[in-house]
Amino acid sequence: MKLNEEQKRELEELYLSFLNNEKIQRMKDIPMHRGSNCYLHSFKVAKLAIRNGLRYKSVDLKKILIASILHDYYLYDWRKDRSLRKKHGSRHPHIASDNAIKDFNIDKSIQKIIKSHMWPINFLDFPDSKEARILGVADKTITIKEASSSKAFKKKKEAYYYNYISKLFK
Numbered sequence: 001m002k003l004n005e006e007q008k009r010e011l012e013e014l015y016l017s018f019l020n021n022e023k024i025q026r027m028k029d030i031p032m033h034r035g036s037n038c039y040l041h042s043f044k045v046a047k048l049a050i051r052n053g054l055r056y057k058s059v060d061l062k063k064i065l066i067a068s069i070l071h072d073y074y075l076y077d078w079r080k081d082r083s084l085r086k087k088h089g090s091r092h093p094h095i096a097s098d099n100a101i102k103d104f105n106i107d108k109s110i111q112k113i114i115k116s117h118m119w120p121i122n123f124l125d126f127p128d129s130k131e132a133r134i135l136g137v138a139d140k141t142i143t144i145k146e147a148s149s150s151k152a153f154k155k156k157k158e159a160y161y162y163n164y165i166s167k168l169f170k
């Protein structure tokens with residue numbers, strides 16, 4: 001799928017509006033794999049999902065972008081609370097979706113994409129669209145990369161990653 005300049009600009013603007021959004025910035029306070037945080041993680045996933053999505057002939061990139069940015073919008077630190085930790089893997093996509101409805105009024109199709117990102121852990125939430133499968137793959141790819149680098153290395157690279165996510169296309 002080839003985007004024209006207008007389409008690129010539209011997606012970039014949408015991406016930046018989330019990047020600079022105060023509510024979204026709260027994800028910086030949610031720790032993630034090995035020194036990463038939820039904000040960095042989500043925008044890395046969004047960039048990869050869009051890159052992968054561009055390989056398809058017809059796919060809704062806007063939906064992929066919004067669902068990627070909001071897929072882990074659960075806004076709590078599961079490491080701090082045993083009761084949250086227990087079912088975090090299967091519960092957080094639903095909590096993220098509910099928070100995203102409240103703060104960004106996302107539609108049903110985006111809710112579905114978010115809820116299915118942990119499949120097959122969430123066996124009943126099958127990713128039944130191309131968009132959902134693209135997010136699932138991008139999330140797992142970034143998660144493996146984050147989890148396999150050391151915490152010290154991660155911290156050192158933090159400035160690099162903030163620069164990396166500062167734009168969708170670069």
Ligand SMILES: [Fe+2]
Binds near residue numbers: 071072093118
């Ligand atoms: Fe997740």
Ligand SMILES: [Fe+2]
Binds near residue numbers: 041045072139143
């Ligand atoms: Fe994720």
